[in-house]
Amino acid sequence: MARPVVKKEFSLSDRVYLIEIIKGLGLTWKHFLFNFRACFRPGPHTVPTCWQYPEDLREIAPIFRGAHMLLLDEKGREKCVGCGMCARACPAKCITVKRGKVQEGEEGKYAGKTYCAEFKIDMLRCIFCGFCEEACPKGAIVLGQEYELAEYTPEKCLYDKARLLANYEKAKSEGKLKPARKPVPVEAPPPKAAPKSKPKAAAKKVKEKEGTKQA
Numbered sequence: 001m002a003r004p005v006v007k008k009e010f011s012l013s014d015r016v017y018l019i020e021i022i023k024g025l026g027l028t029w030k031h032f033l034f035n036f037r038a039c040f041r042p043g044p045h046t047v048p049t050c051w052q053y054p055e056d057l058r059e060i061a062p063i064f065r066g067a068h069m070l071l072l073d074e075k076g077r078e079k080c081v082g083c084g085m086c087a088r089a090c091p092a093k094c095i096t097v098k099r100g101k102v103q104e105g106e107e108g109k110y111a112g113k114t115y116c117a118e119f120k121i122d123m124l125r126c127i128f129c130g131f132c133e134e135a136c137p138k139g140a141i142v143l144g145q146e147y148e149l150a151e152y153t154p155e156k157c158l159y160d161k162a163r164l165l166a167n168y169e170k171a172k173s174e175g176k177l178k179p180a181r182k183p184v185p186v187e188a189p190p191p192k193a194a195p196k197s198k199p200k201a202a203a204k205k206v207k208e209k210e211g212t213k214q215a
């Protein structure tokens with residue numbers, strides 16, 4: 001059904017638009033003066049509408065996943081045992097690990113009996129999913145808070161073990177280490193019900209019956 005068109009009656013001020021224009025300009029000036037005054041406030045984040053990167057750096061959430069690092073334990077030994085679990089869990093297939101056996105006299109350098117002789121991450125392929133961190137049984141690899149990862153050449157985006165260890169040292173010195181992950185509680189499986197076994201005597205009787213039937 002057609003609806004009748006109701007024509008709105010505009011007042012003189014509506015038709016001139018002057019008051020609305022003044023209202024709009026007032027709002028613009030209000031925001032301009034607010035931001036202008038904020039420019040002179042001391043400290044970082046001076047302009048609320050615009051972060052002055054790189055002078056103003058935002059705080060990073062503790063769960064942020066940035067550049068990887070290989071951790072050392074409290075005795076300064078490499079935690080990584082070169083098991084390759086991280087490489088297997090990586091969906092982008094960007095981790096390469098080669099395992100080596102710890103020789104006599106090297107126990108002070110490595111926490112396990114084996115170590116990663118070679119560890120490479122191709123950061124150009126990494127999608128920062130964090131699966132490697134979750135898969136590591138030793139808590140040896142962590143995605144830190146470093147996000148300024150641009151390089152001039154692709155070769156520099158191939159992080160080797162030395163770079164990953166250096167990332168750890170840097171984060172440690174800057175106090176940017178993540179707190180250790182809490183182990184995920186795993187419920188113990190319910191005890192298996194014992195299989196129902198027929199009493200030996202009953203089983204014997206059944207066999208005897210079957211034997212007489214056949215005869």
Ligand code: SF4
Binds near residue numbers: 089126
């Ligand atoms: S964060 Fe994800 S994609 Fe990157 S190395 Fe780890 S598992 Fe691979």
Ligand code: SF4
Binds near residue numbers: 081082083085097139
């Ligand atoms: S970082 Fe962890 S999962 Fe990867 S090789 Fe080392 S110990 Fe294994």
